[in-house]
Amino acid sequence: MNNGNIKRRSQLRRINRKIRIHKEGRAILISMFVLLVAINLLFHFKTTIGIYLIINLIVSVVMFGFFLYFFRNPERIADINDDSLVIAPADGRIVAIEDVEVYEYFEGKKMKQVSIFMSPFNVHANWYPINGTVLYARHHSGRHKAAYLPKSSHENERSSVVIESSSGQKILLRQVAGALARRIVTYAAPTHKSQINYHIGFIKFGSRVDLFLPIDSKIFVTLAERTKGNETIIARLPD
16 A cells, blocks of 8 residues: 555544643643733733733733643544554654664664654644553653754653554654753553553653654655644554
């Protein structure tokens, strides 16, 4: 099956696209709303110059609107019955496709790396890319360099998850914090089930997600291509 046919098939099998607010953003949005209301009330009672009141109100609405947009949580349900397919774990843009040696968990094994960079305007929920079982999950402290830089994958704050597919293939998914990101949330833990349509975690603000696949996986995406989490098909695992 060629790349185009696989992608069209994935798009046709979308079931639902409801927009909700992600649970990771609810407390932040409530706190921000209360703070902005308090600031605007303060301006209302302390400032008599109307233009300042209007500017403050506009800034407050724009700021709250951005955070509301950032924490959106679209419900995407993919109906795919081929466990060899790797689904995009994140919205964003492909910034790397290369062969690398992976030392974490795989002890220097050569694998295929596919990296997705997420800007602050992308959905920042992350999905499980395959069905299987979580074998390993670990958080690493690190720097906060720009997430699109290649060395951010092993120098920045990151969280790594190894998943074994139903056919026995092992992949590594790495959530990487960027220059703006200050918190990585990972729900996966060893022995947890990995299932497409479910979130593996969330990264707050600009960041990236790296996939490390078996070296002979068939890659269906290209550099600079845009991806949709839980929709775009990234690769097919070898038999």
